[in-house]
Amino acid sequence: MSESLLEKLGKIGFSEYEAKAYVALLGKSPVSGYELAKLSGVPRSMIYETVGKLVARGAAMTLPKEGGAKYAPVPAADFLDQLHREHAALTTTLKDDLTALSAAPDLEYVWNIEGHENVMAKAIEMIEQAKGQIYLALLPETFLALQTALVTAVQRGVRVVIYTTANIDLPGGQIVVAHVSEETLGQARGLGVVLVIDSEEVLIGEWLTEAQAWASWTRSSLFVFVAEHHLRTDLYLPQILALLGEQALEIIQEEDRELFSRALESHTQ
DSSP states (O other), X not given: OOHHHHHHHHHTTOOHHHHHHHHHHHHSOSBOHHHHHHHHOOOHHHHHHHHHHHHHTTSEEEEOOTTSOEEEEOOHXXXXXXXXXXXXXXXXXXXXXXXXXXXXOOOOOEEEEESHHHHHHHHHHHXXXXXXXXXXXXXXXXXXXXXXXXXXXXXXXXXXXEEESSOOOOTTSEEEEOOOOHHHHHHHTTEEEEEEETTTEEEEEEEEETTEEEEEEEOOHHHHHHHHHHHHHGGGHHHHHHHHXXXXXXXXXXXXXXXXXXXXXXXXX
16 A cells, blocks of 8 residues: 555645545445455444544445445545645635635735746746736746746736846747846846736745755845836846946945846956
8 A cells, every 4th residue: 555645635634543544445345344344454343433524524425234334435536636726615615704704904924935836837827917017137047947827927017027048939028138248147047937917926946956956935025116216127237338438437436336237247348
């Protein structure tokens, strides 16, 4: 019997004995309580209580037979479909009930997310919920994971602006390409994505590898403003300095030049 299968059943509320009995029933049925105890490894003293719980949760059924009752499983597909419907309905009602309890505005907390798959899932969720505008900074290789969601966003009329380091294909979207040095590009590879939607929420994710990935998400108006301001202004800085040339040194105070050193070196030499 697969240990991982028992663990999965445990995650949807089965006790260890219930999981063992249900899996045994799927393998052979109908069986008596005595037979089920032998097949499943559940102690005989616990088997009738265990199978009674399976019947109560809709995973098994009792079949009256001469000489005593026998038990059979509700087919796995039918049971899981019913369980999914019940959980979906419960989640919907809970969302409404709990939201109604929230009289105060949403707290401006920061949610830390770990794992590349979880970070990408949150980014896709945000893109799918966007109503008016999306500002997104990423490297071209990260675009592929978000492409389908972004295409759909454009199709429903959302303004999508992407800041990246090379041309990418997103019909209807606005692509801003910032040509950066190899040194800067190397430093940027740890930054996976900066995503702002509708000026309401921001996700900043970074990863060294898919196994070492993390992100922070928040609705904090201050963090959202800073991130959106960065995306909409700072990435134009190299082009602006290129146009200014030597005049940039006259405009930028000496004590602040270190902040602009890389851009100044590339455009004033």
